[in-house]
Amino acid sequence: MDDPARLVRDLDWNLLRTFVVLADARSITEAAETLRLKQPSVSAALKRLEDRIGKPLIDRRPGRFRLTRAGEILRREAVEIEGSILRLATSLRDVTDEVTGLVRVALASHVVCPLFDGVLAGFHAAHPKARLRLDVMPSPDAIGEVTAMRAALAVCLVRDRNPRLEYRRLYREFFGLFCGPPHPAFGRRGLGPADMAGQASVSFETDQLDDVLKPVTLMRAEAGLGEAIVGRSSHLEEVRRMIVAGLGVGPLPVHVAARDVAAGLLWQVPPYDRLPALDVHVVWNPRAQLNRAEAAFLAGLLDRIEATPIAARTYR
Template sequence: MNWNLLRTFVVLAESPSITVAAERLRLKQPTVSVALKNLEDRLGQRLIDRSPGRFELTEAGRLLYREAVNINGSILRLATLMREVTPQISGHVRIAVASHVVCPPFDEVIADFYAAHPQASLSIDVITSTDVVAAVTAKRASFGIALVRAQDPALDYVPMYREAFGLFCGPRHPLFGRSDLTLDDLQGHSAVVFDTDRLQDALQDVTLLRARAALAPEVKGVSENLEEVRRMIMAGLGIGPLPKHVVARDLRDGLLWQVPPFEDLPEVDVFLISNPATARNRAEDKLLAALMEKLAATPFKERTYG
């Protein structure tokens, strides 16, 4: 099997069209089309349905993608592992995180690790929780931190911290600054939401919180990024949910105002996610181990915020 064909197929499977895949691979479109045809001919299977208006993986294509993405991740890491044959720990760690992860033990571990191993390097990719899981699965990330809807048995999950969500409005909102509010006062006001704020998703309990407040069904603002949800709430687009410990300073500075309910607020767990099939360099291994040890030594109630 020609590995270049498999690598091309992985990019095709993650693209909406051959044209986009060719751009990502920095190749011409006919070259990518020929590569796909050669792979299909070699396997004797149609891998992508390319009928008019469609560009979707076939059943055989989905099977091949699941296997190829793991092979791809392993091969891409070979050069990194070979560079690690040195006395010093100098590898690179890539962490994929959901937006605005606030967890003091995490910060302490990073600070201690890079003080002890200054030759190591770090990158943190802020992406959606779904993409965090995908990056860890595909071995593109050393490990990840994200909200989780359903756990993949092929990955390892450790509860990292728990955060409580409240409802907030900004200075331009008519309810801002009122200390006499009840749930009835929220009824019919417009809402700002997270993209995953819906039933059967990671923030389903937050969806139920909005339902308790009887906010208007029409959503005025939506984002997958916490900072942008916060921005829209501050701008007065509507009332929206945010983790209480994340916005504590905004409350003190008068940039946000918490509205009812104040009790029985939804709590959401944020997980440390790792892939046991990933061949990690020494920096990745040691940082992940240090983080696991820190979490094990810190009672969960001390990692429950808000």
């Protein structure tokens, strides 16, 4: 007992386990029955433990079987040790080398990014038992989900930065104005600002001077489009639908619209120069306790961003 380090080195957990049973029994015989051991074995274990501790632990005179003061202290500590071992077993029971768990990502609907898609593919290949949930929503709502720790990360536009969150630019995109086949400007070359004056428009919910798409709002104003927006949506697919249907001229990321332009479903209209650039960010909450899958996904995404120059993450 005068050398704690030696006690830690020499003390046998099995002796402590036997003592816990002894402390709750009324005799060595009863403890032996509980442990399914012979009485001499239990007596010998108690003697070895008392020798290691250097103090008597049980007052076992004829007609008396009671813990000594040292025995009371040891029993209390031994029960704590037993509980810790049980908790350790429970904690380790489900731990494997495989990464499992759900990764919830909140993202804006106009996220079209080959780098992000590559991270998704690589993560699934490396961790096939992990699950992904991609929830599409307006950028402010996506950031709200991360702030409330309901999503591991967000991929969205950012207007005002919350100092409690972390931000990393994922890519840069440029917005242009487009019309659909029913529109009188569709297919016409050499269009100028005068051709756009007063035209009806459709756009995103966040296309406002006080929101994340302020640069797009200014582009529409400079193009001379009518002030009234005849259709709005928070989803890119629905804004595209209204443009293709001919409801009005609307903004889309140029690299996202390129395939529809090639397919004859969209036509770009002025302005063609000085298009507004917007940065799409990865946003996460450093205070959130991420599971292994979330941590692995976020780390993989940030590593890929760091390894890719911004020029390769700029889509025109």
